[in-house]
Amino acid sequence: MICFINNSFVPYRDATLHISDVGLQRGFGIFDYFISVNGAIPFFDDYLNRFYLSAEKLNLKVPFDRGDLKKKIYHLLNENKLAITGVKLLLTGGFADDLYTPTDPNFLIINIPVPNYSDTYSDGIKLLLLDYVRYLPEVKTTFYLPALSLLPELKRIGALETLYHHKGIVYETTRANFFIIKNGVLITPSEGILKGITRKHVLKVARLQMKVEERIVKLDEIFDSDEIFITGTSKHILPVVNIDGKIIANGRPGTITNKLAQDFKAYYQDQIDKK
Amino acid sequence: MICFINNSFVPYRDATLHISDVGLQRGFGIFDYFISVNGAIPFFDDYLNRFYLSAEKLNLKVPFDRGDLKKKIYHLLNENKLAITGVKLLLTGGFADDLYTPTDPNFLIINIPVPNYSDTYSDGIKLLLLDYVRYLPEVKTTFYLPALSLLPELKRIGALETLYHHKGIVYETTRANFFIIKNGVLITPSEGILKGITRKHVLKVARLQMKVEERIVKLDEIFDSDEIFITGTSKHILPVVNIDGKIIANGRPGTITNKLAQDFKAYYQDQIDKK
Structure with missing residues (x-):
């Protein structure tokens, strides 16, 4: 499986960030999460609207516009060939020499398994x-x-x-x-x-x-x-x-x-x- | 400069964590910070007390007891040969396949420059x-x-x-x-x-x-x-x-x-x- 970090598609097992990331050091990050089912992403634009809104509220710049971002996401889905998968977008405050002050954001796209709640519906x-x-x-x-x-x-x-x-x-x-x-x-x-x-x-x-x-x-x-x-x-x-x-x-x-x-x-x- | 990650001393520039760390993904982490001046660490035990207390409050296990931890810290200080330096300890919830559920903690020790507030004392x-x-x-x-x-x-x-x-x-x-x-x-x-x-x-x-x-x-x-x-x-x-x-x-x-x-x-x- 691959994922996307900043501007590269990399194998998920090798996907690392330098420890100076302020998402790690100072909890400064936003994300969003949606599901792809056989290549369809229900309510895709709603999720992207929210992701861009979260970023804007924290003065974090998403490094891609919506068209480019969709292309990256579809590319990832095509490469990973998962019928049903979660897609997580994560945007952090970037690498900081002082482990504190946000710089240029780090941006990730990750495919993760969709949790299965099916046993819980009948009993609550x-x-x-x-x-x-x-x-x-x-x-x-x-x-x-x-x-x-x-x-x-x-x-x-x-x-x-x-x-x-x-x-x-x-x-x-x-x-x-x-x-x-x-x-x-x-x-x-x-x-x-x-x-x-x-x-x-x-x-x-x-x-x-x-x-x-x-x-x-x-x-x-x-x-x-x-x-x-x-x-x-x-x-x-x-x-x-x-x-x-x-x-x-x-x-x-x-x-x-x-x-x-x-x-x-x-x-x-x-x-x-x-x- | 080197730093310490889990059980290894590594060059700081190469110090990375896999992106599945729940400190990064879910803001689940604690830390502490103190200063070493020519090998002396004022109030060292107070800081370590607080670090172990923070960990305990979140059910995070510090992977070393106090004696071992002090040895790692002094080893780092000796290697990095910095007269005055900040020492940051960071403990996160570990790597999580679901990017959510804490596992075995990730533990870091990092030397960082001490911020200089000297121009601010006279004017406030x-x-x-x-x-x-x-x-x-x-x-x-x-x-x-x-x-x-x-x-x-x-x-x-x-x-x-x-x-x-x-x-x-x-x-x-x-x-x-x-x-x-x-x-x-x-x-x-x-x-x-x-x-x-x-x-x-x-x-x-x-x-x-x-x-x-x-x-x-x-x-x-x-x-x-x-x-x-x-x-x-x-x-x-x-x-x-x-x-x-x-x-x-x-x-x-x-x-x-x-x-x-x-x-x-x-x-x-x-x-x-x-x-």
Whole structure:
């Protein structure tokens, strides 16, 4: 397998960066992630829009314009010949002699396996609460330390991710957006979150069949909701049945969630077929 | 110059890590930093205590015990033959196939030049305010993105660092601890901060000559204080004369600050001479 670093395609096993990179030294980096299915990349432009937005918010210059970037990505996909693969773009603050001050960005494109959540759809997943709000939440920064430091605890209780909350308000999970359903209304946090691409399209599908509210969501409400799910690029729609040891509703994935997941699956397949 | 990566001393120019390191990919890393002066490392054990504490808080295992670690550090100093040098220890979550889940840590020791603040002591420095509190502030994590994204603005106004505050309380600056003097009392934040080694020893020196309070410090108080300074490993005691464009007292370094800086300098020199 090959990957792309700055201006070269190199074998992934040999892909290294000098240790003076400020992404490594100072956590100064942004990324994005999407999936290619048989050469089709659903919502490709949405992901690239977000990547360029993240870069702009941190004054990091993406070294290629969108046309060139797409060419590099398709070249990588052609070379690696993977039917289904994740594509990660990573942009850091570059090499710094003082291990601190950003210089010219380092830019990577990497193919990685798509995580498989298929065992979890029928039973739903557990989340753990974490008092934390991301800095610049609309920017896809690389800082996952708060959640990663809890991975041993997550493993112990069989939870998939942490749900971020602060002062009674819930935001997002580590790698997904968060939704509740109450009395047939779909409700999802509006602020303090990364604007997920899957979130956007799930909302589009949902609006055709139910009332949708994007607003502040209180921690109190979630334990009183009828159904809960999260959305993400690899996860699509994943039912949540337990948060911090508390069982949600009857502890099973909800019927509205399952219906929406099926509808989204068809909508997603359409994106692939259109290619 | 050489540096140390995992179990090898390698030329710094060739020092690379595979891009799957979760310090790079997910900002999962801790570090520490101290200075060697002619082979003496003032407060060496304090720094190592903090490094092991940071690692422990994130369940990261330092691959060497303290005795071995000291040997590696002294070996590096002997090889690089630098009279005065910074020493940076960096520990990340290791290489991850999924670019996410921490594995066996990667550990680096790097010699870097000590920043020179000598032109700033006589006139004092400016700070910029930033609404931010570090996650796990007692742990020296690598996440400096909030401050780094403000560097262009800092440069524009001639400020050295950002001062973190939240909901009316001040904490620390990007790379230093924060102190105010009011009516002859030295006051410094007690919580939500990294416990600086220079902070600790400045407090020790100060307690011999004035009243000291470690407590919550309100943003309101700072603009009404008589003198302000910050402390850090490379900075020692650095007077602050301007915060967010507002001039502190008469806009000149204070006399108590200057006296304390001289006393600390003598105390620091003692540490070197003792060697």
